[in-house]
Amino acid sequence: MAAVSEADFLLASRGVAKELGAWVAGAVFDRAGRLAFALADGTLHRHAEEGDWPVAVAHEGGLLSACADAKDGWLSGGDDGRLVRVAPDGMVTQIADYRGKWVDHVAAHEAGVRAAAVGKAVHVLGVAGAALKSLAHPSSPGGICFDAKGKRVAVSHYNGASLWFVGAKEDKPRLLEWKGSHHAIAFSPDGTHVVTAMQEPSLHGWRLADGQHMRMSGYPTKTKSLAFTARGRWLATSGAESVVLWPFFGGGPMGKAPTELAGGDEVMCSAVACHPQHEVVAAGFGDGLVLITEVASGKVVPVAPPRGSAVSALAWDAAGARLAFGTEAGFAGFVDLSRR
C-alpha cells in the first residue's frame, strides 16, 4: 500500500474515525445496526452522528469480549467477573456476576440466547437474564460461537472442541477431538463444519456429517480471526502476510492450496471480516492498514491507512454497507459504502 496516498483511502471520503484511548476489543453493530466500540478499559463508546460519542462504563476492570446482544444493544464480559448488557440508550445492566473469575468470551443469538465462557464453564442464559444451563469443559474455553440458527453452541478448548445443543434436555456434548490447544472458533453458515485456530499456527476443521478431519497449516503466526464468506464457500483467516482463504467447495479444503489475497507488504494480517452478502473480505493488518478485497478478482480497495498499531477489531453491519474497525492503540472508526 506504499504507493497509495492518504486521500485514496475510503476513510478520507466516506468515513469517520476517532482516538478512543484504549485497546479496541470489539467493533460491534447491534441487531438494529447501531455501532459501538468496546474497549479493553471497560468502556463502550456508541457512535453518534453528531457531537461526542456517548460512553458507557460496562466494567470496573478490563473488558475482555463483546458482541451484539440477542435483541438489541450489546453484551460484554470483563475481568471483573461480570456479564453486562448495554442498552441502545447506553444503560448498563448486570446480567450475571461470576465473582473472581474472568468472563473471557461472550456470544449471543437473535433466537434469544446468550453464552458466557467463565473459567472452564460456558453459561447459557436467556434474554430475560435467567441462567439456563452451565456446560462443563475439560479446560478453559478458547472461543465460543453459535451456529447460524442459534441451536448449537461450539466451544473450543484443549484437545478439541465441544458441540452442545442449547435446547437439549440432557447436556451431553459431541466431542470433536484433536490434540492441542484450540482458540478462535467458527461455524460454517450452513452448520456443516466447525473450524478452530490452534496454538501451533494452524487451523483444524471437522466435517460434522462424518467427523472428517481437515488440517490447514502453513501460517507464520497464530490465527486469531477467522470467518466464512456469506454462503460458506471460503474461510478467510488472519495470521499470514496476506489474507489466507481456504476453499470449502470442490472437495476442499483438503488437498487444495489456499488463495492468498492482499499480500506483499510483509505485515501480518491481524483481523478479517466477511461481507454478509458478497464474496468480499475486509482485512486489518499489524500496522493498522484496513482494506477490502474481492475474492474472485483479488481487487483491493484501501479503507484506512496504517498508523502503527495492529487492527484488533473489524466488523460489517448486517446490510454490508458499513465496515467498522479498531486498533490496539485505540483508533476506531468506520466507512460507509452505501450509494449517496
Place this chain on the structure above:
Amino acid sequence: MADTDTTAQVPVTVLTGYLGAGKTTLLNRILSENHGRRFAVVINEFGELGVDNDLVVDADEEVFEMNNGCICCTVRGDLIRIIGGLMRRKGRFDGIIVETTGLADPAPVAQTFFVDEDVKRATRLDAIVTVVDAKHLPARLKDSSEAQEQIAFADIIVLNKMDLVAPAEADEVERMIKAINPYAEIRRSTKSDVPLDAVIGRDAFNLARILEREPEFLSGEDHHEHDSEVNSVSFEVSRPIDAERFNAWISRLLQEKGQDLLRTKGILHYAGDRRRFAFQAVHMIADGDYIGEAKEGDPRRSKIVFIGRDLNRPQLRRGFEACQVDA
C-alpha cells in the same frame, strides 16, 4: 500522527516453592511494601493473599502439551490467556508475578515465555524465584523430583526459615542447593524478609547476562555423594567455536536428551566473529542471540552449563570440545 508505542515488554517474575516454605509470605511482602510499583499477580486457586490493592488473577494451572508429541514440551495455557487479557491494558501495572502451586514443575511456565509469540512480544521473563524451607528442604529433595526441579530452575533461591536451623545445618542445605544449581543466587531469610530488589527486576533471562554469575564451584564436586538426581556440569574451551558444528551438536543433544536437561546456558565465541553468542534452553526449547563484543584483552573462552538429570559428564565434555575449530 502515529499511534503511541505499545512495544515495551512487561517483566514477569515466577515464584515457586513448596507449600509452607514461605512463598505466600514473600508475595504478600512484595505487594505490601511501599515501593510505588504496581503488580498484576497470577495466583493458583489455593493461594491466600492479604492484599487487595493490586490486580490479582485467580487461575487454575492448565499445562498443555505442544503438538510435537513430546512430554517435556509444555506451556501454561492459562498464562497465555491471562497475559493476553492483561496486555490489553498495559498501563495498569509495572510487572507481573506468577505464583505456581507447591508441586508445580517450573518448566511449563518458563517455556511459555519462549514459545508463545504473543507472550514473547508483550512480556519478558525476569527471574524464577524459588522459596525453600531451610529446615525441611533436605527431606523434600530426597522424596520429590518437583523440589529438585524448583531448585534447578531457580535464578534466585530464598533460603527461608533460617531461625529454625543451626548455622551448620544452613551450610549443609546450601551445599545441597549448589550441588543441583551452583548458578542460583541464595538469599538467606527469616519470614521471607528479603529486599524487593533481590527478587524483582533481576533480568536473569536476559541473554546478555546469562552467565554473569560466576558460581563458587564446590571443591571435589565429582566425588561427593549426590543428594539428588539433578546436577549441574559446566565446561570451558579456549579455541573458537565452529558455529555449524555447535548447532548440529546442540540441536541433536536437546532433541535426544532434552527431557533430562532442565536448563542449558552458554556463551560462545564463534570463529571469525568478535561478538559473543549467548544461548539458553529450557528442556528442548532454545533461544540464542549475539550479545556485545568481549572486552579487549579478555580471553575468548567459550563456556556451557547444563543443569539436569543423568548428565554424562565425559560425553558432554567431548561433545562440546569437538565443537571447537580444528587446532
